Amino acid sequence: MKTNIRGTECYAPCSFKYSDLIPPGTCNLLNSSTIFANNEVNLAEVDIYGFDYDYTLALYSNALDTMIYNTARDFLIEHFKYPEGIRKYDYIPNFAARGLHYDIQKGLLMKIDAFHYIQSGTVYRGLSPMPDEEVLQLYGGTYHIPLQQDSGFYGKGPKVKQFMDIFSIPEMTLLAVANDFFITNDIPYDPVHLFRDVSEAIGMVHLKGYMYKWFILRGEETHAVLHRLVNNGKKLFLITNSPFSFVDKGMMHMVGKNWRDFFDVVIVQADKPHFFTDCIKPFRRLDGNGDLRWEKINSLDKGQIYKQGNLFDFLRLTGWRGSKVLYFGDHLYSDLADLMLRHGWRTAAIVPELEQETKVVCTDRYALNLTWLQALTGLMERMQTHRDPESKQVFREWQNEREELRAMIKNLFNPHFGSIFRTRHNPTYFSRHLCRFSDIYMTSLSCLLNYDLSYTFYPRRTPLQHEAPLWMDQLYAAQLPPQGKAFLL
Template sequence: MFRTLAKRHYYTAEGRRIVGILRRKYEQKKLEHLNTSGQVKTNDKHGIGYTSPNEVFINNELNLSKIKVYGFDYDYTLANYTDNLSHTIYDSLKDIMVDVLRYPKQIKGFTFDPNFAIRGLHYDVNNGWLMKIDNMANIQLYTVHVGREPIKDINEIIEFHKGRHIPPDYLRENMYQLSDLFSTPQATLLSDIVQYFRDHDMSFHPRYLSDDISYAAAVLHTGNHGIGGTLHKKVMKDMSTYLERSPKLVGYLENLRKKGKKTFLLTNSTLSFIDKGMSYLTSSDDWMDLFDCVIVSARKPEFYRSCRPFRRATEPTWDRVEKFEPGQVYQGGNMKDFSRLTGWSGQNILYFGDHVFSDLADATTQQGWHTGAIIHELAKEIEIRNQPAYRHTLSWLLRLENLLNEAQTWRKEYRIEDLDHLILEWREERRQVRLELKTAFNHSFGSVFRTYQNPSFFANKIRKFADIYMSNVTNLERVSQDYVFYPNRTYLPHEQLIETLIDSGKIREYL
């Protein structure tokens, strides 16, 4: 008995000694961390960790000398829109919801909040939840909103899904992703209407609301007058309000052609809309000379899979198209005929677009095209990540997680209350630091590209379907056309230790 008590006393004392060591180590690292906060210059563009927003980022090896043909989408690829467009989409959707679908007239008094929604969110049509999920279809907790309010009781979410994971069948049948920038004002209005109904105790089914918003968006974007709906009409009336000129665009496209590359424009938008926009962007009515082939009203992604024939877009025609003629614009069509008529196919094509599913997924998986994603939010997120305050907070998170790993390792031997309390204390601090990093990008949903530790669902699709990605297509103008993009080696968890030592040269210290 005496030996047992002595052993237990020693065990407890040794455990407390370990806790003391861990706490002192924490205080030392915290002090070191705080001392570094004033050492980084606020605007040091050559500091450690600085990333240029004008870079091209690589997912897959890509040899530009093998690329013979460059293709481009229009909206948010060649054409960059101002923030005014999102405000107009939101206001126009309000009008359709009230005037056409008979929603409460008070909705017209809503004001668009550009800081609420981000691209890549998922909407749950059964619960009315708007959320961000990661690359493994796990819910990022503290991003789930019903209306404009976050769900604070995470157990409600976990109980519904029996955990944080969303099964593939549920994801496919009951959720849809907001994949492009046009959808962010749509998501905001949907959330605002859900909030209004909840505030006024009005019964509703979230699927009805999402279906009605989708219908309103279809009316707004497509219309039935051949120019793409009421949104296109508004943009065409005041180009300078909605379109950002791109001084480098014409030079980039001309340089491609001077180097012997073929170019084409493949867009879902209509000729009237494209003609007006490209004339404004290039300051020339001869913008079609920048392309060997122009295809409008393509209906991507059906374009990649359908058998719909091409027809001329500039005049009423009913005969089949047997060849693409210079100076002509074509509409509709399908991938098989496109390849037959142009002779372009496979991996000698590099196609750029902003929408993962409409532009890129089928192009790369079904046709073997190389693809580039244009993601305008990327520039802003890089600027945030370059801020010393963000990098400083991130460095503390990494240090804290290392301390937690060490504490948990000791817990295998010393399961004492003091050590349990220390781990809980550090886990809570970790949660607070991660929330701070999240809200640096967006208060409600965080980064477009990342959950707390994993890539977001959206970012994972970019990694899967885009060889390269960038904030603007003209970022490529500084890259030679025989350049080979080599991606960084991706370490699996079981590879990381030894391969990091090899890469850093530190392996020599152990040999």
């Protein structure tokens, strides 16, 4: 009798090191300063760099989430007259994660995979997980969320909304908390009203965003990126939904009072994603006091600030088209989707969560659990054809062990919802859209400082399902030490 990877007993000969099972060079070389490529991008061809502002040029610390949550919670109580008891709920860091879906009518937060299936164990009513049987009952015996209810193109379906904005993490937490309060106190309420009220309360916090500058991280790195691009003869522009006074305070904090000198065009309150699809709203110029001017805009001039407008006018007035433009944004739908699908600019996604997730992926614990999970799945694939009672019993035990391993891997990222990139074995809904709408993606803009401006990002050729050998095929087994082979028999 030997012990298995988790220290419990098994019948396999285990005199070899379990780390021998990890394929060489798998995970521990990952670095969160890397820029990852979904598509080939040659920076030498990029002459013009465009940026979103919030969570792209300006990265915020997690303390901002607490501030947004507290302010919105108090607004809910003071202006919408929600019960005072909600004030007892402090912000819960790392409860929610970006890319989750919320069933507006049922008041449920959940994680959905690339195939529109709810991941079991990740449905929360209030702050409590909902048993899988109850989920199945609520959704008519299936985990599948039909496309017509789902998030639509911009993450807002009629019944289910996807939270894609990083600002929405405190919003999800407040929704969960308020639902929890009503449920645990047995107070009847309509989840639809709650959803609208929380949305409005969070929106109100953004209007007070003048204090955000105190939460900005890595401002000097943003400054360095802009400086380097301009020094290399690149043109820069900014398209943000935030108002000028807000952006101005943050940029002065990061770059200095002459920050506008870096940019050839500055557009505020752009109303993305409509900026990229509608051709109705014309540009308007703001004067030095931030007041709107009334003249027709026939050119977009350096040093000026423009409000609203649309991409069609932008392209006509600048001539900045196609692959020579690279646009950076954190919102896959509002910033990147239309540019990728309709306009042919190159796109770069800012995904701050990569910093933490790559750290987890680099741990021995993750590598061991994942390797054993893969090996176990391969064993099950073979074992399923044996129909005798003893084999069936072993298969059931392996099934249970596989479930435990999956839960352990999920908990390494976030005990409630796991990784933002993967459900159990599939990419998440978020991950699939990240691959579809971004050419490259990275933790923060500062990653650009690690690359020469003529660098080409080549995507790795990852095998498609029909191209990959099955786990533990002869080829891989041949690489294992003899004890390892015995373990696999």
